[in-house]
Amino acid sequence: MPRGAAKSDDAGAVRSAVLTLHRTTGLPVVFGGALSGRGSLRISELVGNTTDSLDGLVVREGSGLGGKAMALGRPAWVSNYPCAASISHDYDAPVGREGLLSIVAVPVVVRRRVRGVLYGALREPLSLADRVVGAAMEVARDLEQDLAVRDRAGETLARARRAPGIDRGTARWEEVRAVHAELRALAEQVQDGPTRDRLRAATLRLAAAGLDGQDTAVRATLSPRELDVLSYVAVGCTNAEAAERLGLLPETVKSYLRSAMRKLDSHSRLEAVTAARRAGLLP
Template sequence: MTALAAPDSDAQLVSRAVDDLSRSTRFPVVFGGLETEGSVRVTAIAGARSHAIDDLVVKVGRGLGGAAMIEKRPRLALEYRTARTITHDYDRAILGEGIATLFAVPIVTDGRARGVLYCGSWSQAPVGDLVARPAFRAADAVGAELRIRDEVQRRLVALTPPPEAAAGLSPAAKEDLRESFAELRSIAATVDDAALRQRLAAVEQRLAAVAREGSGGGAETDVQLSPRELDVLACCALGSTNAEIALTLNLKEGTVKSYLQAAMAKLDASTRHAAVARARRLGILP
């Protein structure tokens, strides 16, 4: 696969989707990108026989992909060269690659088109539900990841209190902070992007530090919880059951129980509530 220039996290996300889709679809050529300032720049390509689409930039509303974004639904040009329902702004790139049939699926989150994935064939090829399904799944997966990133960014802006606010945290504010910490841990458990996980971890550490400062600091401790033990304990702090934690973290319920028991043992606590309380006193949880 050829990965082209784009912001790192976006390039990785699209590259992963294009790579996965190229393995699961019957189309030999797959490419795509996300929208920025009214245009989609193709940032990942798989299966191309030439460099014709390497620098393709598609304006929203133009061409097959641009139409798919405006309409927020898949568009198909079974015979691209003679298709009359689209503009042909990008014939040089598409026909230059030798594509005869082109299928465009928009990436949509919360009613907004964020990008497009293309599947192309060098010969005219019918596209039924079975053929189209992998593209739908890939676009949905990218949309879900973008939705998570949007939520993370919102929380990065809204939920990190400034250092000077620590001493004045009210009980209600501290509880909000604790819930935010647990929710961020839950979100982080679903994120594949390493850079995004690092940003989340930095925010989590800041939230925990603010809570410690607001309560006069945590006690000295050598207790070290694994990331998954901390995930489970943070969910426990929200009052979640083992079954709910398993669903949130995509784990088996028995695995959740094992992580919880390990955390309780490290914290010398006989119940989950005692474990949460001690973790808070030690500054492990906010």
């Protein structure tokens, strides 16, 4: 995935996490940002703010509460920000204009690298409850998983782009089929709708590259999960193996496969895969 696209996707994911954190904790002020450069992040998402003092603020690693959380790679919090001796006070002015006193900062760490920070705050000098800190950490962990899946999807797409103009009988074409199946599985793990749609669209482009005929009437009749299962069947997976990769039960995979075979008027797994390839549903 291009670096600019990754930053844009990170910002969108942080936006969703900030809204979730506000909803689940009830904290009056919630904000956050994604990494904007080496060792710094830019606060871009705010809920409950009454001024624009924090909007666009660049936080450097090691500076302030968020910078401390970035440097340590773990949450940090204070109950009276102006008086806290455990942090530097580089950002007292913007924090003071917003009137924030009790603040928690939770880093978002993917593959041992900080990708952003989520903040929650009160305008009173009160200790944040363990429940609130725990909820913030849970939202951050969900965001970390989402970003990790996006990263894997980007790497898988890059693999597909490195294999253009392939003859259908070659081993490299089998790699395209494996990439297609992996992208289908990754799409179902992504919480963000637009990103999930982009991944599914990428799988359709890969499938169209192997279009054998014009039998496209069944394209709209297979459900996403039926196509997910067929994608793994097409690369030789058993029902149990497909279930493990898709996070489903083997019986559920068997049910989706039976349904796909019926819709494709096929009597075997091989016939179903062949029919799906002729319809441009699989590469």
